[in-house]
Amino acid sequence: MSQTRPGKRERLVAAAAEMVYRQGVAPTTLAHIAEAADVPLGNVYYYFKTKEDIVGAVVQARAEQLEATLAELEARHRTPKTRLKALVDMLADRADETALYGCPYGTLATELSKRPDGTNPLATHLMGLLINWAERQFQQLVRRDARDLAIDLVAAYEGAAVLASTLAQPDLMARHSRRLRAWIDAQPGRPTA
Amino acid sequence: MSQTRPGKRERLVAAAAEMVYRQGVAPTTLAHIAEAADVPLGNVYYYFKTKEDIVGAVVQARAEQLEATLAELEARHRTPKTRLKALVDMLADRADETALYGCPYGTLATELSKRPDGTNPLATHLMGLLINWAERQFQQLVRRDARDLAIDLVAAYEGAAVLASTLAQPDLMARHSRRLRAWIDAQPGRPTA
Amino acid sequence: MSQTRPGKRERLVAAAAEMVYRQGVAPTTLAHIAEAADVPLGNVYYYFKTKEDIVGAVVQARAEQLEATLAELEARHRTPKTRLKALVDMLADRADETALYGCPYGTLATELSKRPDGTNPLATHLMGLLINWAERQFQQLVRRDARDLAIDLVAAYEGAAVLASTLAQPDLMARHSRRLRAWIDAQPGRPTA
Amino acid sequence: MSQTRPGKRERLVAAAAEMVYRQGVAPTTLAHIAEAADVPLGNVYYYFKTKEDIVGAVVQARAEQLEATLAELEARHRTPKTRLKALVDMLADRADETALYGCPYGTLATELSKRPDGTNPLATHLMGLLINWAERQFQQLVRRDARDLAIDLVAAYEGAAVLASTLAQPDLMARHSRRLRAWIDAQPGRPTA
DNA sequence: CATGAATGAGGATTCATTCAT
DNA sequence: TATGAATGAATCCTCATTCAT
Numbered sequence: 001m002s003q004t005r006p007g008k009r010e011r012l013v014a015a016a017a018e019m020v021y022r023q024g025v026a027p028t029t030l031a032h033i034a035e036a037a038d039v040p041l042g043n044v045y046y047y048f049k050t051k052e053d054i055v056g057a058v059v060q061a062r063a064e065q066l067e068a069t070l071a072e073l074e075a076r077h078r079t080p081k082t083r084l085k086a087l088v089d090m091l092a093d094r095a096d097e098t099a100l101y102g103c104p105y106g107t108l109a110t111e112l113s114k115r116p117d118g119t120n121p122l123a124t125h126l127m128g129l130l131i132n133w134a135e136r137q138f139q140q141l142v143r144r145d146a147r148d149l150a151i152d153l154v155a156a157y158e159g160a161a162v163l164a165s166t167l168a169q170p171d172l173m174a175r176h177s178r179r180l181r182a183w184i185d186a187q188p189g190r191p192t193a
Numbered sequence: 194m195s196q197t198r199p200g201k202r203e204r205l206v207a208a209a210a211e212m213v214y215r216q217g218v219a220p221t222t223l224a225h226i227a228e229a230a231d232v233p234l235g236n237v238y239y240y241f242k243t244k245e246d247i248v249g250a251v252v253q254a255r256a257e258q259l260e261a262t263l264a265e266l267e268a269r270h271r272t273p274k275t276r277l278k279a280l281v282d283m284l285a286d287r288a289d290e291t292a293l294y295g296c297p298y299g300t301l302a303t304e305l306s307k308r309p310d311g312t313n314p315l316a317t318h319l320m321g322l323l324i325n326w327a328e329r330q331f332q333q334l335v336r337r338d339a340r341d342l343a344i345d346l347v348a349a350y351e352g353a354a355v356l357a358s359t360l361a362q363p364d365l366m367a368r369h370s371r372r373l374r375a376w377i378d379a380q381p382g383r384p385t386a
Numbered sequence: 387m388s389q390t391r392p393g394k395r396e397r398l399v400a401a402a403a404e405m406v407y408r409q410g411v412a413p414t415t416l417a418h419i420a421e422a423a424d425v426p427l428g429n430v431y432y433y434f435k436t437k438e439d440i441v442g443a444v445v446q447a448r449a450e451q452l453e454a455t456l457a458e459l460e461a462r463h464r465t466p467k468t469r470l471k472a473l474v475d476m477l478a479d480r481a482d483e484t485a486l487y488g489c490p491y492g493t494l495a496t497e498l499s500k501r502p503d504g505t506n507p508l509a510t511h512l513m514g515l516l517i518n519w520a521e522r523q524f525q526q527l528v529r530r531d532a533r534d535l536a537i538d539l540v541a542a543y544e545g546a547a548v549l550a551s552t553l554a555q556p557d558l559m560a561r562h563s564r565r566l567r568a569w570i571d572a573q574p575g576r577p578t579a
Numbered sequence: 580m581s582q583t584r585p586g587k588r589e590r591l592v593a594a595a596a597e598m599v600y601r602q603g604v605a606p607t608t609l610a611h612i613a614e615a616a617d618v619p620l621g622n623v624y625y626y627f628k629t630k631e632d633i634v635g636a637v638v639q640a641r642a643e644q645l646e647a648t649l650a651e652l653e654a655r656h657r658t659p660k661t662r663l664k665a666l667v668d669m670l671a672d673r674a675d676e677t678a679l680y681g682c683p684y685g686t687l688a689t690e691l692s693k694r695p696d697g698t699n700p701l702a703t704h705l706m707g708l709l710i711n712w713a714e715r716q717f718q719q720l721v722r723r724d725a726r727d728l729a730i731d732l733v734a735a736y737e738g739a740a741v742l743a744s745t746l747a748q749p750d751l752m753a754r755h756s757r758r759l760r761a762w763i764d765a766q767p768g769r770p771t772a
Numbered sequence: 773c774a775t776g777a778a779t780g781a782g783g784a785t786t787c788a789t790t791c792a793t
Numbered sequence: 794t795a796t797g798a799a800t801g802a803a804t805c806c807t808c809a810t811t812c813a814t
Contacts, residue, residue: 110355
């Protein structure tokens with residue numbers, strides 16, 4: 001209809017998310033983000049009042065993207081175990097990027113939790129999405145310790161991502177995903193359905 | 194002869210290490226470090242040419258501290274399994290700090306690997322110490338897959354630390370350490386000694 | 387025919403006048419004014435070419451309001467002395483606001499006279515209204531020094547307002563108004579009418 | 580000895596005071612101050628953490644200057660009345676500047692009291708100096724209403740300054756000072772000494 | 773070696789003003 | 794006329810780094 005050239009805000013968030021993933025929050029400058037999004041620096045402030053706001057939008061974007069992904073996994077696969085394995089596969093598919101910059105959720109959450117301001121809840125929310133989703137899968141396997149299993153799963157992935165990026169070894173992700181698949185298969189629980 | 198007042202450099206590195214652990218590398222300023230170490234700002238440059246140098250010294254300090262710790266574990270405990278369990282216990286003892294700032298090695302290494310400059314080898318070195326030590330323990334258990342086991346162990350810890358700090362849940366570390374102890378105990382290998 | 391939605395310009399000027407009174411010209415932003423007047427920012431420029439124009443309109447509004455007030459005083463009261471005392475009373479009635487933000491004419495005029503641009507005549511005009519009116523009253527008392535008396539009166543009020551706001555003491559206005567009333571009563575002149 | 584090229588901080592404050600007097604606080608930019616003081620902009624922040632700090636220093640400088648002036652008046656003149664008249668003379672001597680920029684204390688205090696931050700006490704302090712000094716003089720005249728008389732005197736001066744600058748009439752100060760001198764002479768009190 | 777001070781290149785943020793529709 | 798969005802020049806402020814003594 002009228003208004004803004006579409007996607008400007010989206011482009012800013014996307015650019016910010018990418019740069020934050022690659023270099024971290026602190027070294028990412030608004031001028032850089034603006035340039036990457038092809039938006040004049042001054043205009044950035046029409047969409048976001050402060051840098052912190054952009055960071056918040058980045059976290060939210062990551063969260064939504066993660067939610068969408070998980071929803072799709074849930075729709076595409078019928079049983080909890082296949083879903084969990086599909087998740088593991090999906091994460092392993094990003095091995096190359098992971099070896100370069102770590103887990104996009106984990107490294108962001110880690111940096112956020114070191115901040116003095118109240119950004120921590122955002123970090124918690126982000127990781128919570130992943131854990132809660134996994135937990136629901138384990139619940140469908142009728143496991144009493146569903147939460148713990150979910151945490152174990154996510155922790156295993158995050159740990160692998162830390163090592164993959166730290167050691168710069170993409171292969172590490174593949175081996176880990178195999179191990180996790182086997183572990184999932186070995187779970188005793190049975191689907192309720 | 195003209196001897197530098199002892200500890201000055203050490204104080205700087207210690208202060209820097211602590212601040213870097215708590216806030217990350219980027220938000221930590223030289224002025225802040227100098228103040229915390231009670232060293233005049235101008236004097237910092239007598240000991241370190243650049244901020245990057247201080248960061249390097251911090252990594253090295255962490256590395257030496259880790260090496261010393263591992264050496265002591267090795268000296269105090271006779272069998273690989275008790276050593277590995279002692280390591281796990283030690284890490285779990287820092288649960289409260291870990292829930293606040295994550296793993297001192299992992300978060301530092303993660304931030305370093307995102308840097309464009311050549312700091313990455315430092316990160317690799319740091320995590321390598323831990324992994325190599327664990328690997329040697331598994332080798333003494335005569336395990337062919339010693340390296341993989343070591344990586345699994347360290348990854349498990351790093352993942353737990355990421356979640357503990359992200360979710361701000363210290364307890365998570367305790368549960369994880371129990372799980373890891375059990376896993377170590379369950380390892381089939383036998384010590385060569 | 388296409389008539390502007392009524393009051394829009396007035397709302398802008400009113401909002402601007404209020405904000406300028408409370409915070410001063412410089413710290414008052416157009417965006418803020420527009421928001422307070424519930425007018426889209428872009429639209430402001432249909433009514434005023436520049437911020438300076440709005441300030442001019444504010445001064446004019448203050449001037450008109452002052453003229454109206456003085457006219458009413460003149461209509462309501464028959465003798466110069468009662469008129470002058472009514473003026474003093476009226477100003478004293480605003481003691482609370484005055485203690486917070488000073489005299490709405492004086493502080494505005496003061497800020498304007500510091501500006502490099504040619505806003506100064508506006509300031510002169512504003513204060514002139516008050517002085518001229520008082521002067522006319524004293525002229526009706528057949529005082530040769532009517533102008534000086536008028537200036538003394540207005541100066542006394544402005545000075546009181548400066549102190550009231552600076553010291554944050556509303557009471558100061560009341561005491562001063564009593565003093566001025568007495569001074570007016572003590573004036574020797576007699577009305578010509 | 581060593582250290583800074585002397586007076587740098589003083590030069591900054593002096594430049595700031597002058598510019599603040601001429602244009603007001605808000606329009607005075609740190610870059611301008613720095614330039615006027617011949618100090619690199621970045622260096623300003625070595626002496627003052629924020630712009631507000633500089634403003635604070637300006638107020639304090641004005642306060643100290645006022646205190647010194649008053650102390651000198653007190654030393655040079657023996658009786659309260661001659662002191663008060665000397666004060667009035669001194670203020671009238673600045674008629675030309677006053678007609679351009681108003682009273683250096685009053686306009687500053689007025690602008691400060693409009694600020695939302697806690698700068699108001701500074702304004703109160705500044706005007707308090709003048710009032711308290713005058714009050715002490717009237718006390719020596721054994722006047723019960725010394726405080727009120729002091730306030731009347733200062734208010735009279737501030738009001739005159741407002742009009743002089745607003746109307747751009749330096750002469751106004753001279754006439755007012757004559758009036759005030761006469762008023763002081765007419766005071767009934769007798770010095771205790 | 774020590775140190776307070778200096779420097780200047782950014783970096784975040786604001787805001788009057790303009791533009792496209 | 795109306796309006797959301799755009800623009801870019803300032804402004805305040807930070808900080809690694811250097812310098813003079």
